[in-house]
Each structure stands twice: as C-alpha cells, then as structure tokens.
Amino acid sequence: MMNEKKIISVSKFMSRILRHDPESVGIILDENGWADTNALISGMNKANKKVTLDDLKVVVENNNKQRFKFSDDFSKIRANQGHSVQVNVEMNETVPPDILYHGTATRFLASIKTDGLLPQKRLQVHLSADKETAIKVGGRHGKPVVLTINVAKMHEDGFVFYLSENGVWLTSAVPSSYIWQF
Numbered sequence: 001m002m003n004e005k006k007i008i009s010v011s012k013f014m015s016r017i018l019r020h021d022p023e024s025v026g027i028i029l030d031e032n033g034w035a036d037t038n039a040l041i042s043g044m045n046k047a048n049k050k051v052t053l054d055d056l057k058v059v060v061e062n063n064n065k066q067r068f069k070f071s072d073d074f075s076k077i078r079a080n081q082g083h084s085v086q087v088n089v090e091m092n093e094t095v096p097p098d099i100l101y102h103g104t105a106t107r108f109l110a111s112i113k114t115d116g117l118l119p120q121k122r123l124q125v126h127l128s129a130d131k132e133t134a135i136k137v138g139g140r141h142g143k144p145v146v147l148t149i150n151v152a153k154m155h156e157d158g159f160v161f162y163l164s165e166n167g168v169w170l171t172s173a174v175p176s177s178y179i180w181q182f
Contacts, residue, residue: 001058002055002058002059006055007058007059007062007063009049010044010049010051010055010056010059011059011063011067011068013044013047013049014040014044014056014059014067014068014079015067015079015082017035017040017043017044018033018035018040018068018077018078018079019079019082019083019084019085020083020084020085020121021085022035022085024047025040025043025044025046025047026039026042026043026046027039027040027043029078029085029087030087031087031088032078032087032088032089032090033078033079033083033087033088033089034071034076034077034078035076035077035078036075036076037053037056037070037074037075037076037077038075040056040077041053041056053074056070056077057070057074060077065166066080066165066166066167067079067080067081067082067166068080069165080164080165080166080168081124081126081164081165081166081168081170082122082126082168083122083123084121084122084123086123087123089164091162091163091164091165091170092162093160093161093162094161094162094163095155095161096151096152096154096155096161096163096169097129097151097152098150098151098152099148099149099150099151099152099180100127100128100129100149100151100169101127101128101129101130101131101133101134101146101147101148101149102117102125102126102127102128102134102137102146102147102149102174102179103128103133103134103135103136103137103138103139103144103145103146103147104137104138104141104144104145104147105138105141105142105143105144105145106142106143106144106145107141107142107143108141109145112147112176112179113176114176115176116173116174116175116176116177116178116179117147117149117173117174117179118173119172119173124162124170124171124172125170125171125172125173125174126168126169126170127149127151127168127169127170127171127174128168128169129167129169131146134146134147146181147179147180147181148179148180148181149174149178149179149180150178150179150180151169151178153178154171154174154178159171159172160172
C-alpha cells in the first residue's frame with residue numbers, strides 16, 4: 001500500500017506529466033488529453049517513479065483535488081483541467097453562478113489590476129465556487145488574497161464558462177473591470 005508521502009509525490013509527478021510535459025516520459029496525449037495508462041506507467045517507471053496500475057488507482061481515488069480521471073476500463077488516464085498543452089478535455093459550456101472567486105498572492109495584485117486575470121502558462125483561468133478554496137489556491141503562491149469576480153456580468157457580456165469534473169470553473173480570461181474586490 002502507498003503511504004501518504006508517495007501518493008503526494010506520484011500525484012505531483014502525474015500532474016506535471018499529464019498537464020504540461022508528457023514528452024518527458026515518452027507518452028503522447030490524444031486531442032482530449034487522454035494518455036495510455038500502460039504507457040504512463042512504463043514512462044513513470046523509466047523516470048524512477050515506480051508505480052503499478054493499482055498505485056495509480058490509489059492516487060486518482062485519493063487526490064483531494066480530483067485532478068485525474070480514468071476511462072471506464074482503466075486503459076486511459078487524463079488530468080481533468082489545468083493543462084498548458086493544447087487539449088480539449090470535452091467540457092460543456094455551463095451557466096456559471098453570479099459570483100466566483102480567484103485566489104492569488106498579494107504580490108500579483110498590481111498586474112491583475114492592470115491586465116486582469118490571464119491564463120499565464122495554462123489554457124484557461126481557474127476560478128473557485130467558494131472563498132475557502134480560493135484562499136488555499138492563493139496561499140500556494142505567497143500571502144493569499146481572494147478576488148471576487150462578477151461572473152453574472154461576464155456571462156451576460158458573452159464570456160464562456162466551463163465547469164471541470166473536479167469543480168473548478170474555467171474561462172479564457174477575466175478583465176479587471178469584472179473584478180469587484182481587490
């Protein structure tokens with residue numbers, strides 16, 4: 001059985017591979033972000049992250065952010081969102097709630113006031129449905145601050161929103177005029 005430390009280590013490694021750098025372990029993501037599970041296991045083992053299918057199942061089941069998903073037969077695996085490589089994880093456009101939140105670090109506020117929220121190295125901006133999640137996200141980058149986003153107005157103005165399988169709201173960008181609270 002995998003201990004907590006190994007689960008976290010494997011999860012972080014999988015996140016990097018399945019969202020940003022599949023080539024580093026010699027795998028290819030299809031257009032929808034799916035990787036062949038056996039190829040991922042083989043690539044991870046060659047990179048000294050010794051895993052089995054059962055290990056991957058434990059990581060997917062125990063990931064508190066629900067970042068990964070298997071196909072029904074476990075032959076494929078993918079990250080649910082957060083990609084910097086061009087994939088379409090088959091999310092449907094979803095009508096968002098009136099308000100969503102974005103957690104960031106205080107050191108980024110000046111650029112956000114000027115440029116709004118940009119996807120940076122990812123394909124989309126990530127938003128949270130609750131302040132608690134946003135605080136956790138912001139805390140990963142420094143002293144956290146939570147921004148309140150006027151999503152109702154954004155949607156009314158034609159911005160498209162998606163809800164990932166793990167509850168993260170996604171959109172192309174958030175201009176600063178839609179950010180209520182700095």
